Amino acid sequence: MARPVFRRSGAAESAAPRIAHLDLDRPLVEAALRDPARFEALYRRYVAQVYSFAFYELGNHHAAEDATARTFMSALANLPRFDERARPEDGEGASTFKVWLFQIARNGIANERRSARRHPETVLEEPIAAMIADPLNVEEDAVRRDEASLAWRAVGRLPGDRRRALVLRFVNELSTAEIAGVMGRSEGAIRVLLHRGLRAVARDLGAGSAESPEPRRRA
């Protein structure tokens, strides 16, 4: 799927910031506004991304499914109120369907997490166990699992905002501008979060290869 949604136009250094928006979802959104049954195309496009984001945030398969379902039900119900702010004059406040959807997901996940805090029996799953093993290449698959497990744990140990920014950047492949829209922060703040998160992950991966796995504490 085409990833970056924002494009800056005009002279890079001299002109005022202008964001010319290329919202690839616009035709699908318009179709869904005319006929809600057409929302399915948007759902199919984003269900895995929203689920992935929820799973990284909640660490639990069932909670992630619940959050995903609530996100899409809410998006469908509120679609007529979706206001695409993607004109050049919208500047950094620009928003697209994707950003809007992830904002809904983020709010839903925050509610889910508050609920999980009240019910501490929630079990954090080991996500790598959920990866589908390749029966034809067991050895390579084991190495891949180990590496994925290390990366998962390193990201899981980060404080909430840094982890969220890294997951949105590397897993959901959102641009910095989009992450800023989802998290309600400036682009500069997101860049610093990403940079600091990566430095922490680098330290963790460099030092923690022999480290025993430990359960994550979420922010």
Place this chain on the structure above:
Amino acid sequence: MTLLGRDVIEVEALVTDRYLDALLMEADPVGPDSMGTGPSPRRRPWFMTALGLGADQVARVQLDSGVRLASERLTRDLPRFHPSFRFEERLAVRLAEAAASMHLPLAAGGESGARLVTLPVPTSALAGDQPASDEHPAREPSPRNPAPRPMLVSGAVAASALSLAGAAWVAWRRARVHGSPMARAARAAHSMRDRSTPAMRGRPA
């Protein structure tokens, strides 16, 4: 952190961000380039302006090797998850049901799912005229007497028990009104008034 320290971290963050753009673009060949839009030139952040830094100076800032390795590891190793197909299909059904329930309010005037249906009713019947005959030929559509408007029938209208047959029955009833004894008497009186002389019409009753 000092102001200078903050500036430094922001410049490093910008360099990291540019590197990530390039790295993820490489990982995802179906990027904006394939759409002919090209990579995004970035505006100069305020701190670069404040420090008198240009794009070339930012380019000279070396990317931290640890950050580079961590970025590559995360790009390669961070797993993506997909919900179970059972869940995906179940949620799709729930969404379809919710979407169908959203269709209903549109019956009040929306056009969603609606079709234009021209009923097989004579023009004259809908126009409130007599059936066409040699004596009273059907009128051609004109601005004063337009052709019958097609009826908008959507799923929700059908759900409220107004069927095509029902609509045809209403049209037939409207046509029949003019064939009733009362209507015939009214038309006869009207034609008699038309035939009367202007002098008679001017005389008080």
